[in-house]
Amino acid sequence: xxxxxxxxxxxxxxxxxxxxxxxxxxVSKNIRIGLFSSTPLEDIRAVSDKGNAVLxxxxxxxxxxxxxxxxxxxxxxxxxxxxxxxIESDKYPNAKFKGVIDQPIDFTKDGNxxxxxxxxxxxxxxxxxxxxxxxxxxxxxxxxxxxxxxxxCVDHNIKIPKLVFAKIAEFITIKAEGKFNPLK
Amino acid sequence: xxxxxxxxxxxxxxxxxxxxQEADSLLKALDSGRVASTxxxxxxxxxxxxxxxxxxxxxxxxxxxxRHHFGDIGGRFGSAHTLxxxxxxxxxxxxxxxxxxxxxxxxxxxSKQDELFNFSGKYKLLKQKTDASMPINMTLFAQLGWxxxxxxxxxxxxxxxxxxxxxxxxxxxxxFSSRLSLEVMPGYLLRSNVEDNGDAKNLFSLGFAGRxxxxxxxxxxxxxxxxxxxxxxxDLTESYYNPFGVGLEIETGGHxxxxxxxxxxxxxxxxxxxxxxKSWSKGGVRFGFTISRNFTLFKSKKEDPDxxxxxx
Numbered sequence: 001x002x003x004x005x006x007x008x009x010x011x012x013x014x015x016x017x018x019x020x021x022x023x024x025x026x027v028s029k030n031i032r033i034g035l036f037s038s039t040p041l042e043d044i045r046a047v048s049d050k051g052n053a054v055l056x057x058x059x060x061x062x063x064x065x066x067x068x069x070x071x072x073x074x075x076x077x078x079x080x081x082x083x084x085x086x087i088e089s090d091k092y093p094n095a096k097f098k099g100v101i102d103q104p105i106d107f108t109k110d111g112n113x114x115x116x117x118x119x120x121x122x123x124x125x126x127x128x129x130x131x132x133x134x135x136x137x138x139x140x141x142x143x144x145x146x147x148x149x150x151x152x153c154v155d156h157n158i159k160i161p162k163l164v165f166a167k168i169a170e171f172i173t174i175k176a177e178g179k180f181n182p183l184k
Numbered sequence: 185x186x187x188x189x190x191x192x193x194x195x196x197x198x199x200x201x202x203x204x205q206e207a208d209s210l211l212k213a214l215d216s217g218r219v220a221s222t223x224x225x226x227x228x229x230x231x232x233x234x235x236x237x238x239x240x241x242x243x244x245x246x247x248x249x250x251r252h253h254f255g256d257i258g259g260r261f262g263s264a265h266t267l268x269x270x271x272x273x274x275x276x277x278x279x280x281x282x283x284x285x286x287x288x289x290x291x292x293x294x295s296k297q298d299e300l301f302n303f304s305g306k307y308k309l310l311k312q313k314t315d316a317s318m319p320i321n322m323t324l325f326a327q328l329g330w331x332x333x334x335x336x337x338x339x340x341x342x343x344x345x346x347x348x349x350x351x352x353x354x355x356x357x358x359x360f361s362s363r364l365s366l367e368v369m370p371g372y373l374l375r376s377n378v379e380d381n382g383d384a385k386n387l388f389s390l391g392f393a394g395r396x397x398x399x400x401x402x403x404x405x406x407x408x409x410x411x412x413x414x415x416x417x418x419d420l421t422e423s424y425y426n427p428f429g430v431g432l433e434i435e436t437g438g439h440x441x442x443x444x445x446x447x448x449x450x451x452x453x454x455x456x457x458x459x460x461x462k463s464w465s466k467g468g469v470r471f472g473f474t475i476s477r478n479f480t481l482f483k484s485k486k487e488d489p490d491x492x493x494x495x496x
Contacts (some may be wrong), residue, residue: 018376024207025210026480027210027214033492034490040494040496041495041496042494042495042496043492043493043494043496044439045489045490045492045493046490046491047488047490047491052211052214052215053211054206054207054210054211054214056206056207056210058206059206061206061207062207063207063208063211065211065215067221072488072491073491073493073495074483074487074491074492074493075480075483076242076243076245076286077242077245077437077438077480078437078493079477080224080225080242081437083224083225084224084225084362084400085401088362090223090314090362091362093314094220098207109287159400160237161400161401167437168274183210
């Protein structure tokens with residue numbers, strides 16, 4: 001009897017282990033991240049396809065990181081000004097969001113979830129606590145995310161001189177989307 | 185049996201622990217493949233005060249540059265009679281620089297002095313990297329000068345080729361911090377038209393230049409070119425000086441203004457390297473300015489709509 005109990009215990013432990021192994025991690029190296037600034041004088045857009053991201057399904061933790069130098073503008077001089085004068089990419093090479101998805105999600109089932117993610121947005125060396133809205137779509141083991149939110153330049157100590165104030169918006173719209181693949 | 189249980193427990197503890205740091209360590213693993221990026225914008229402009237910087241024009245960008253050197257502030261030709269040199273224009277320059285690629289710029293310009301036309305090519309050979317793999321920028325510069333004015337006497341420009349001069353320079357720069365960039369410029373000038381008969385036709389030069397950012401948009405710039413004391417003979421009837429300029433550079437996104445003070449009367453290398461006859465110590469300093477405006481030409485039509493900028 002005792003023996004049977006012991007075997008059951010081991011079986012349960014094995015089952016738990018199997019479950020925890022089944023909790024998938026997802027990664028992506030090509031999250032598309034774009035920024036958009038709109039004023040009556042000028043629309044400025046830039047985009048990068050080189051965002052890195054990690055999703056730990058068990059803890060619902062999500063991290064998205066971008067090497068800001070990979071953002072491409074159609075005007076190279078604009079890109080240089082962005083890196084030199086505004087984001088100071090030699091000093092602060094990465095922009096990062098690290099947070100936890102607030103709603104429970106079953107990553108093993110296909111589905112379409114509207115979520116919010118609470119965490120820290122780090123841009124230009126300044127961390128800001130944010131809750132941002134997003135969408136999670138799961139189909140055939142592939143997780144797709146998308147989000148759109150505004151960032152106030154002043155929140156991250158990005159100064160726009162009075163001289164060019166009319167050309168750059170105080171709030172920059174950030175869009176991010178991409179597919180995660182399960183990590184094997 | 186106990187052993188197995190112990191193993192299982194310790195293993196599950198291990199996986200739990202691993203999971204707590206998982207997101208960050210996974211991100212680090214993704215990050216590790218990243219290549220070092222280049223250090224951009226050692227200088228804001230393609231020129232410092234008198235000399236060239238190691239920067240080239242961006243692809244399909246056209247820079248219109250207007251430069252002006254006034255007369256002596258002090259000395260015999262300066263003071264209140266000429267409004268400290270402002271009545272005099274020793275040299276005027278209009279030029280266009282065009283980026284064929286991000287690394288290769290072609291330029292054409294014309295100066296008042298000698299009615300000199302200049303045609304130049306500038307190629308960025310090496311680019312400073314954020315890691316130690318490449319510590320410097322290196323740009324090669326070649327310029328042809330063509331004197332278009334009438335000869336001053338019958339013997340000048342005996343052959344048509346005497347009107348031409350050639351200047352070669354390699355520009356080595358390094359951005360030491362976001363504030364400070366320095367460069368060294370060894371150069372060689374070949375010419376036929378020599379003002380002083382005892383002077384060497386061909387001259388070595390060694391330039392030094394730097395930029396110190398005061399704020400994000402305002403920089404202090406300076407350059408100095410060593411000509412005397414290199415290959416130049418010492419016993420000349422005219423006294424020549426080494427060109428030295430200092431300035432303030434103001435950048436407003438697309439425009440660059442710089443307010444300069446220098447001892448050289450001339451604007452283009454083929455002129456100011458051999459012919460600077462004024463000295464800082466004898467009131468030969470003059471004011472000058474540069475206005476540079478950048479235009480973007482030929483934007484690709486296939487461009488990603490997510491990076492399209494628009495000016496209304």
